[in-house]
Amino acid sequence: MKIAVWLGRRLIAIVLQLLIISFLTFSLLFLMPGSPEQILIGPNPATAEQLESIRERYGLNEPFLAQYADWLGAAVHLDFGTSIANGEEVSSLLIERSGVTVSLAIYAIVLLLLLAVPLGLVAGARAGGTADRVISAVTTMLVSAPAFATGLLLLYVFGVVLRWFPIFGFGSGFTDVVWHLTLPAATLAIAVIALIVRQTRAVAATIVRSDYVLFGRARGVAPWTIWTRYLLRGSSMPLVTSMGLVLGFFLTGTVVVERLFSIPGLGSLLINAVSTKDLPVVQGATILVSFFVLLANLLADASHLAVDPRVRKAVLA
Amino acid sequence: MASGNGRPGADLLSVEGLRVTGHDGAALVDDVTFSIRPGETVALVGESGSGKSLTAKAIAGLLPRNLTASGSIRWRETEVVGARERVLRTLRGPQVSMLLQDPFTLLNPLTPVWRTLAETLPGRGAELRLLISERISDVGIEPARARDRYPWELSGGMRQRIGLAAALSQSPALLLADEPTTALDATTQRDVLRLIHRLQRGHGMAMLLITHDLRIATSMSDRVVVMAKGGIVESGDVDDLRSGGRQEYTRRLWAAQLPVDRRLADLRVEARLDGAGAAPVPDAATGGAGAGTTPILVVRELSKSFAARGHGEGVQALDRVGLELARGRSLGVIGESGSGKTTLARCILGLEQPTSGTVELTPGIARRQVQCVFQDPYSSLNPSHSIGFALAEAVRHRAGAPLSRREVAAEIAATLHSVGLDASFARRRPETLSGGQRQRVAIARALLLRPEILVCDEPVAALDLTVQSQVLQVLRDAQAGGLSMVFITHDMSVARQLTDEVIVLHKGRIVETGPTASVLDDPQHEYTARLLASVPSGDREWIAGPPLQRTGAMTDG
Numbered sequence A: 001m002k003i004a005v006w007l008g009r010r011l012i013a014i015v016l017q018l019l020i021i022s023f024l025t026f027s028l029l030f031l032m033p034g035s036p037e038q039i040l041i042g043p044n045p046a047t048a049e050q051l052e053s054i055r056e057r058y059g060l061n062e063p064f065l066a067q068y069a070d071w072l073g074a075a076v077h078l079d080f081g082t083s084i085a086n087g088e089e090v091s092s093l094l095i096e097r098s099g100v101t102v103s104l105a106i107y108a109i110v111l112l113l114l115l116a117v118p119l120g121l122v123a124g125a126r127a128g129g130t131a132d133r134v135i136s137a138v139t140t141m142l143v144s145a146p147a148f149a150t151g152l153l154l155l156y157v158f159g160v161v162l163r164w165f166p167i168f169g170f171g172s173g174f175t176d177v178v179w180h181l182t183l184p185a186a187t188l189a190i191a192v193i194a195l196i197v198r199q200t201r202a203v204a205a206t207i208v209r210s211d212y213v214l215f216g217r218a219r220g221v222a223p224w225t226i227w228t229r230y231l232l233r234g235s236s237m238p239l240v241t242s243m244g245l246v247l248g249f250f251l252t253g254t255v256v257v258e259r260l261f262s263i264p265g266l267g268s269l270l271i272n273a274v275s276t277k278d279l280p281v282v283q284g285a286t287i288l289v290s291f292f293v294l295l296a297n298l299l300a301d302a303s304h305l306a307v308d309p310r311v312r313k314a315v316l317a
Numbered sequence B: 001m002a003s004g005n006g007r008p009g010a011d012l013l014s015v016e017g018l019r020v021t022g023h024d025g026a027a028l029v030d031d032v033t034f035s036i037r038p039g040e041t042v043a044l045v046g047e048s049g050s051g052k053s054l055t056a057k058a059i060a061g062l063l064p065r066n067l068t069a070s071g072s073i074r075w076r077e078t079e080v081v082g083a084r085e086r087v088l089r090t091l092r093g094p095q096v097s098m099l100l101q102d103p104f105t106l107l108n109p110l111t112p113v114w115r116t117l118a119e120t121l122p123g124r125g126a127e128l129r130l131l132i133s134e135r136i137s138d139v140g141i142e143p144a145r146a147r148d149r150y151p152w153e154l155s156g157g158m159r160q161r162i163g164l165a166a167a168l169s170q171s172p173a174l175l176l177a178d179e180p181t182t183a184l185d186a187t188t189q190r191d192v193l194r195l196i197h198r199l200q201r202g203h204g205m206a207m208l209l210i211t212h213d214l215r216i217a218t219s220m221s222d223r224v225v226v227m228a229k230g231g232i233v234e235s236g237d238v239d240d241l242r243s244g245g246r247q248e249y250t251r252r253l254w255a256a257q258l259p260v261d262r263r264l265a266d267l268r269v270e271a272r273l274d275g276a277g278a279a280p281v282p283d284a285a286t287g288g289a290g291a292g293t294t295p296i297l298v299v300r301e302l303s304k305s306f307a308a309r310g311h312g313e314g315v316q317a318l319d320r321v322g323l324e325l326a327r328g329r330s331l332g333v334i335g336e337s338g339s340g341k342t343t344l345a346r347c348i349l350g351l352e353q354p355t356s357g358t359v360e361l362t363p364g365i366a367r368r369q370v371q372c373v374f375q376d377p378y379s380s381l382n383p384s385h386s387i388g389f390a391l392a393e394a395v396r397h398r399a400g401a402p403l404s405r406r407e408v409a410a411e412i413a414a415t416l417h418s419v420g421l422d423a424s425f426a427r428r429r430p431e432t433l434s435g436g437q438r439q440r441v442a443i444a445r446a447l448l449l450r451p452e453i454l455v456c457d458e459p460v461a462a463l464d465l466t467v468q469s470q471v472l473q474v475l476r477d478a479q480a481g482g483l484s485m486v487f488i489t490h491d492m493s494v495a496r497q498l499t500d501e502v503i504v505l506h507k508g509r510i511v512e513t514g515p516t517a518s519v520l521d522d523p524q525h526e527y528t529a530r531l532l533a534s535v536p537s538g539d540r541e542w543i544a545g546p547p548l549q550r551t552g553a554m555t556d557g
Helices: A002-031 A036-041 A048-058 A064-076 A090-125 A130-144 A147-161 A174-208 A211-218 A223-252 A255-260 A266-275 A279-307 A309-316 B052-060 B085-091 B113-118 B125-138 B156-167 B186-203 B214-220 B238-242 B248-256 B269-274 B341-348 B387-399 B405-418 B423-427 B435-448 B465-480 B492-498 B516-521 B526-533
Strands: B013-021 B027-036 B041-045 B068-075 B096-099 B174-178 B206-211 B223-228 B231-237 B295-306 B315-326 B330-334 B356-361 B370-373 B453-457 B484-489 B501-506 B509-515
Touching (some): A002 A036, A002 A064, A002 A279, A002 A309, A036 A048, A064 A279, A090 A130, A090 A174, A090 A279, A130 A174, A147 A174, A147 A255, A174 A223, A174 A255, A211 B096, A223 A266, A255 A266, A266 A279, A279 A309, B027 B052, B027 B206, B027 B231, B041 B052, B041 B214, B052 B068, B052 B206, B096 B156, B113 B156, B125 B156, B156 B186, B174 B186, B186 B214, B214 B238, B223 B238, B223 B248, B231 B238, B231 B248, B248 B269, B248 B465, B269 B465, B295 B341, B295 B484, B315 B330, B315 B341, B315 B356, B315 B484, B330 B341, B330 B492, B341 B453, B341 B484, B370 B435, B387 B405, B387 B423, B387 B435, B405 B423, B405 B435, B405 B465, B453 B465, B465 B484, B465 B492, B484 B492, B492 B516, B501 B516, B501 B526, B509 B526
Parallel strands (some): B041 B206, B041 B223, B096 B174, B174 B206, B330 B484, B330 B501, B370 B453, B453 B484
Antiparallel strands (some): B013 B068, B223 B231, B295 B315, B295 B356
16 A cells, blocks of 8 residues: 555656656757758758648647647656657667567566675675675776777687677567677676675675674574575665666667667667667657656666665655 | 583583684684583683674584684584585474573564474474463463463563573473573563573573673572683683683673672772772762752653554553652652653653643753663764764754854863863764764763753663673763753663652653652562562572463563
8 A cells, every 4th residue: 555655656756757758859959950840851951841830730829828738748658759860760770679678677686686696695794705895806807998899709709709699689579589689788887897796795794794694693593594594685775776777878888889789779779870860760769768767767776665664664664 | 610511421512622613713702712511501701792692503503604613522423514404494493592692683573473483392282282272381481371362462560471481392301591580670680580590490401691791690590700802801610600700701701790689889990990980878868969859850641552553452651640850850760661751751752742741840940951861872863974073963953052162172072071082073974983982972962962851761771781781871970960860771770870869650650759769678568569579689599499480472571
């Protein structure tokens, strides 16, 4: 019941945030250099009749707020108009591309969790030891290499030399997609691995020195329980918050990886649209990505509630 | 050395030549030897830094990674020093278990009580649930009140009881109890110690009781080991200790104990060892020149309630509290945690806005002439400034008009001297000072502001007994100089030494008030009597018998 109230509030907040974003996005049409009709018609020279028909079609003769209302009304139904570059429906473009990007982001998050969290726990539990020093050095090295470099290296070693993974494309069917996305997801995960390892390490190091771990060991609690219920759960609380941010980054910052592995994702769509001034696509993609990021943060906060009873009590009381 | 050495085969625990060293090779514990037989209680007594906690951790095989143990520690046949963790792991719980000092950090905050207990109990399903309920009621808590709660929803006393249930869940042959009640209120302390004592009898369990309190050691243990600076000072039968101990150090420890039944002439340990300081004096003897009945501070009908977060009930911290402080006198406010005593102090200092009622100072006294000394000597000084800087700031703040460097320095030196510190302390930084020294600096800073009233909130609660005595004597000297004082404490013995009148606070209300001597010698209210009864007497009877009160859900400790 109370959780429904909390969720309801958060969803309302998301809707409000999306409204603000949509307004700013819509205003882009008027902020960009050139007249709106010229932008909407594209780079080709246009006749007066063509400009008039564009004005008619987009309601450009109406007042600004009325135009926004019309645009918003359509956007609510996922109608962002058609691409200026190729005349395709923006919505179908977005759906096609976001499938790829979301799969890649989720895969990268899973890889990140599987790699970074255990490494961080071990480093934290043995803070100052050899394992800690090796883990810290390696992850720092990995994070200081730019994504295109690690991506190229992975591509060369596992794609070209060893031929374990395909070197481009998206594939079809679950296993094929996973197979195709492994190297790009690994590239993304490596880009932020040090962040997550450091964070996990810091929390784990504090917990490992805590009285309740000492007490647990002194009264004979099994090591597995100490590792999972004490260290892992304890470390996961700050982690979920940064996971929300990382997921947001994965959804938007994938351009380099998409280019490198020739994956048709949202990132490259957005970059292309910006460089060709394809405004309807830019608007649609911006709204969609904002929605994803807000959703990722909601997910993070919900996980926070799930793992920390104190937050649960404070929020739901 | 210890009397158990004659029958090595019968020992449950034998420690021989234990040495704990740090990275740099310095010995933190050196040449510690003693043993415990089945069912026996041995007390390990010492002040902070004596190495008693490290000794316990070494015995459990749980020293921090940067420390190394050498010598020999045996649990029955198992050698602990150098043993593999895999071996010790299976023995911790059924053979040796440990209870720690701080109930607020003892339990995993993410785990409800039932799961904490389930971690070391056998069985599953309904059988396990029944066992958990049994264990909770064994420690004097109604199972339904605690089972599904998280540690942070429980009072300190409840948490320590749950900790005890968890430590004993596999019926260990030996319990290492490291200051198990030091963080608890006096009445809760006695109840928890009685509980430990009863469970120990029931299980036939041996115990190593680590404590700084000699009276607790004598009432609970069979034999006593006194430690100081990492080594053993003396060890022997509890009667030896009761009669004062053989070593000078032990006698000093005894001398540092403050009596609750009389007021001492001089609180310093040296003076008391002489005999002169130990002489009782009439209770109202401290008032300096000008002491009288003119009130300097009047509190009327003071109430303070805190709104709860969320939809919970608010807390009535103070309920129509009234008091009068006469010029040059010292008024004690006695209460346990949750009594509202700190809220009262904060209201008097103007740090908290009362919900209703008034705090009036006699006309002519400014707010800044009401100064304070708080409990925690570690957080009340800015670590990035020297002591001299902090004190000079106080002098300049008070003087208003610019003073010459030399004038400031002279005043600082004089004040440091009056709190028993050398003038060279002005050049030092807080981190190089011990807790007692810091607290004296905090007092010096308050005195430099030339206050009319000093509000002390548990100024010695965090200090070792011998250090307590020094700090309390400094405050007494200030009283003799004519300073009026509101002295907040949970410790009846401290109140006896420092105050002329007392009020006893219980759950935000005054339950008793009067001259210190008559309230402590002849308490009228049942709560005051219970507080007095929970002052450790050092006798066996103090620990025997049933708990004084059945523990409430959230109110105790």
